[in-house]
Amino acid sequence: MALDSKIPNGPISDKWTDYKNHINLVNPANKRNIDVIVVGTGLAGGSAAATLAELGYNVKAFCFQDSPRRAHSIAAQGGINAAKNYQGDGDSTFRLFYDTVKGGDYRSREANVHRLAEVSANIIDQCVAQGVPFARDYGGLLDNRSFGGVLVSRTFYAKGQTGQQLLLGAYSAMNRQIGRGKIKMYNRHEMLDLVKVDGKARGIIARNLVTGEIERHSAHAVVIASGGYGNVFFLSTNAMGSNVTAAWKIHKKGAFFANPCYTQIHPTCIPVSGDHQSKLTLMSESLRNDGRIWVPKKLEDAQAIREGKLKPTQLAEEDRDYYLERRYPSFGNLVPRDVASRAAKERCDAGFGVNKTGEAVYLDFASAIQRYGKEQAKIKHLDENDADLVKQLGTEVVANKYGNLFQMYDKIVDENPYQTPMMIYPAVHYTMGGTWVDYNLQTTIPGCFSIGESNFSDHGANRLGASALMQGLADGYFVLPYTIGDYLSADIRTGKISIDLPEFEEAEKNVKNQIDALLSTNGTKPVDYFHKRLGKIMWDKVGMARNEQGLKEAQEEIAQIREEFYKDVLIPGTADSFNPELAKALRVADFLELGELFAKDALHRNESCGGHFREEYQTEDGEAMRDDENFAYVAAWEYKGNPSDAVLHKEDLKFENVKLVQRSYK
Numbered sequence: 001m002a003l004d005s006k007i008p009n010g011p012i013s014d015k016w017t018d019y020k021n022h023i024n025l026v027n028p029a030n031k032r033n034i035d036v037i038v039v040g041t042g043l044a045g046g047s048a049a050a051t052l053a054e055l056g057y058n059v060k061a062f063c064f065q066d067s068p069r070r071a072h073s074i075a076a077q078g079g080i081n082a083a084k085n086y087q088g089d090g091d092s093t094f095r096l097f098y099d100t101v102k103g104g105d106y107r108s109r110e111a112n113v114h115r116l117a118e119v120s121a122n123i124i125d126q127c128v129a130q131g132v133p134f135a136r137d138y139g140g141l142l143d144n145r146s147f148g149g150v151l152v153s154r155t156f157y158a159k160g161q162t163g164q165q166l167l168l169g170a171y172s173a174m175n176r177q178i179g180r181g182k183i184k185m186y187n188r189h190e191m192l193d194l195v196k197v198d199g200k201a202r203g204i205i206a207r208n209l210v211t212g213e214i215e216r217h218s219a220h221a222v223v224i225a226s227g228g229y230g231n232v233f234f235l236s237t238n239a240m241g242s243n244v245t246a247a248w249k250i251h252k253k254g255a256f257f258a259n260p261c262y263t264q265i266h267p268t269c270i271p272v273s274g275d276h277q278s279k280l281t282l283m284s285e286s287l288r289n290d291g292r293i294w295v296p297k298k299l300e301d302a303q304a305i306r307e308g309k310l311k312p313t314q315l316a317e318e319d320r321d322y323y324l325e326r327r328y329p330s331f332g333n334l335v336p337r338d339v340a341s342r343a344a345k346e347r348c349d350a351g352f353g354v355n356k357t358g359e360a361v362y363l364d365f366a367s368a369i370q371r372y373g374k375e376q377a378k379i380k381h382l383d384e385n386d387a388d389l390v391k392q393l394g395t396e397v398v399a400n401k402y403g404n405l406f407q408m409y410d411k412i413v414d415e416n417p418y419q420t421p422m423m424i425y426p427a428v429h430y431t432m433g434g435t436w437v438d439y440n441l442q443t444t445i446p447g448c449f450s451i452g453e454s455n456f457s458d459h460g461a462n463r464l465g466a467s468a469l470m471q472g473l474a475d476g477y478f479v480l481p482y483t484i485g486d487y488l489s490a491d492i493r494t495g496k497i498s499i500d501l502p503e504f505e506e507a508e509k510n511v512k513n514q515i516d517a518l519l520s521t522n523g524t525k526p527v528d529y530f531h532k533r534l535g536k537i538m539w540d541k542v543g544m545a546r547n548e549q550g551l552k553e554a555q556e557e558i559a560q561i562r563e564e565f566y567k568d569v570l571i572p573g574t575a576d577s578f579n580p581e582l583a584k585a586l587r588v589a590d591f592l593e594l595g596e597l598f599a600k601d602a603l604h605r606n607e608s609c610g611g612h613f614r615e616e617y618q619t620e621d622g623e624a625m626r627d628d629e630n631f632a633y634v635a636a637w638e639y640k641g642n643p644s645d646a647v648l649h650k651e652d653l654k655f656e657n658v659k660l661v662q663r664s665y666k
């Protein structure tokens with residue numbers, strides 16, 4: 001089936017303007033008769049819920065945490081992009097658009113990305129108006145820094161807590177609407193199914209996580225803003241609760257799932273320390289503004305470091321290999337994440353890793369401390385040849401910029417990163433794949449929309465740093481509130497949707513049956529046992545590098561674990577009480593299906609692009625080798641009962657404004 005992405009004809013800017021006019025299709029009085037469910041109140045869902053309520057719709061918002069303030073978005077550290085050109089370094093809407101399409105390795109939809117670039121500047125204005133405390137420069141203007149894959153400074157930030165501050169902004173906007181009665185907030189509620197009536201999304205089945213009660217909720221449209229599915233790998237930088245369930249349930253009800261194999265492995269995370277771990281920690285990409293990445297040049301030095309016989313600070317400058325600066329002289333340490341991650345893996349695979357397991361490289365701030373220290377000494381008319389003073393002044397500057405990240409590293413690793421380089425290694429971080437949506441952000445189910453990280457829309461095969469918050473807030477504040485009006489204009493006279501319809505009854509029964517079946521398994525292994533096994537297969541065979549044989553094995557092994565899970569999982573407690581193990585089991589059940597589709601998608605894509613690296617398809621110097629002739633499309637999978645039976649639909653990608661070329665950051 002050819003997918004209709006509903007992209008209107010005409011030059012790019014006009015497409016967006018056209019769509020803004022759809023707001024007129026629903027006048028304010030009519031919106032009072034229309035209910036919208038928003039599943040998820042992170043940055044995407046929270047901003048959407050607040051804006052929809054402001055426009056006049058009746059919103060019911062759901063999250064599984066005890067407050068929207070605890071959504072995973074709060075973890076975002078480094079910043080949010082916008083083409084404001086405050087630095088006068090030549091930024092523009094087109095440049096942000098171009099960087100994003102190129103950064104995604106030419107696997108995203110041009111029109112969506114351009115719209116994103118167009119609204120990016122509005123997001124900053126909106127957030128400043130809400131009181132988000134973005135960093136400012138000495139003169140009081142908003143400051144910017146650089147992120148990977150770009151040569152301009154367009155990243156707005158609030159120290160290392162950008163997500164938290166932005167989320168507080170969205171949450172305040174939501175609270176205003178909760179106070180007005182326009183948003184009804186359902187905390188600690190988990191959506192477990194979508195209800196379709198006459199083919200349209202008309203409600204959800206949710207479980208109250210505190211009481212265990214199964215509830216029916218109806219609406220004229222359902223918006224999924226449930227975040228990404230990186231936790232299919234078990235270990236990731238995502239919040240522990242992040243999961244695929246909402247997106248997977250709509251997939252099972254007819255929403256196509258696009259590019260599931262496009263995953264981002266972030267190059268700067270604290271390395272895995274052992275089997276006991278359940279979470280990995282990101283060291284923000286902003287650190288690559290000042291940190292230099294290196295490994296020893298000689299194998300014997302790497303070995304001596306691993307054995308604790310040599311300290312990194314003892315290694316002479318000429319014995320260090322700043323491999324990103326060597327391989328990519330123009331972007332250096334600021335190459336995109338997929339490129340930086342693969343380069344780290346390449347060095348570690350070649351034996352140059354610097355921690356006990358050989359899976360770590362250095363991120364070193366010594367040069368930055370020197371540079372800033374000398375500058376400060378000059379500014380303060382102090383002695384720039386006083387080594388101790390320079391170090392102290394430089395450390396203060398670095399602490400001002402990244403203090404909370406350094407503190408976090410120190411607490412976790414128990415090493416002072418001001419004095420010795422940080423050790424970092426790539427880890428699963430973000431999922432570019434997700435539910436397929438058209439230009440209006442509507443899935444293949446009429447009335448069911450998907451926004452933020454849960455959809456696939458804007459980042460192609462690799463997301464650039466600081467672009468996820470931009471997309472989530474673009475979708476929530478500026479895009480969905482317009483485009484949903486187009487759909488809802490047909491519902492002005494529909495009236496309330498009854499929750500007594502047989503479709504609600506059936507969906508509720510299915511959810512209850514699934515819960516009963518899981519609880520009555522009464523097996524011998526806890527949920528995490530299966531999740532960890534799944535994660536290991538995903539990392540080893542579907543992770544940073546993939547090949548045909550490994551992917552085939554992964555599909556079989558995941559299907560096998562799924563079978564075992566349903567025979568042998570042990571879930572203590574009952575259905576009608578607070579039961580976190582049951583909630584986890586329901587999520588892992590979906591991960592076990594998604595994982596297989598993920599591998600199937602990676603296997604079918606016989607090319608390398610962005611975060612999808614097939615070992616069989618690489619250039620002579622180890623870069624991703626795309627096949628534009630055969631794979632310049634979005635792979636959208638239709639559910640057919642078993643992940644292995646999923647049917648592929650293609651949305652061809654047309655590039656009218658950006659020329660398809662081999663990505664180069666040299």
Ligand SMILES: Cc1cc2nc3c(=O)[nH]c(=O)nc-3n(C[C@H](O)[C@H](O)[C@H](O)COP(=O)(O)OP(=O)(O)OC[C@H]3O[C@@H](n4cnc5c(N)ncnc54)[C@H](O)[C@@H]3O)c2cc1C
Pocket residue numbers: 039040041042043044045046062063064065068071072073074075076077078079080081162163189190191192225226227228237238239242243245246282429430451452453454465466467468469470472
């Ligand atoms: C450590 C870290 C740092 C990051 N830093 C940056 C950064 O600096 N800049 C940047 O641009 N991006 C960053 N990202 C990425 C970015 O944080 C996320 O992509 C973004 O926050 C996702 O927002 P969201 O609203 O789509 O989803 P989330 O914030 O994940 O919110 C999901 C919401 O859905 C709800 N939910 C999920 N499933 C259900 C269900 N079944 N029923 C009910 N509710 C449900 C949750 O309760 C939650 O409210 C970072 C990511 C990580 C992991």
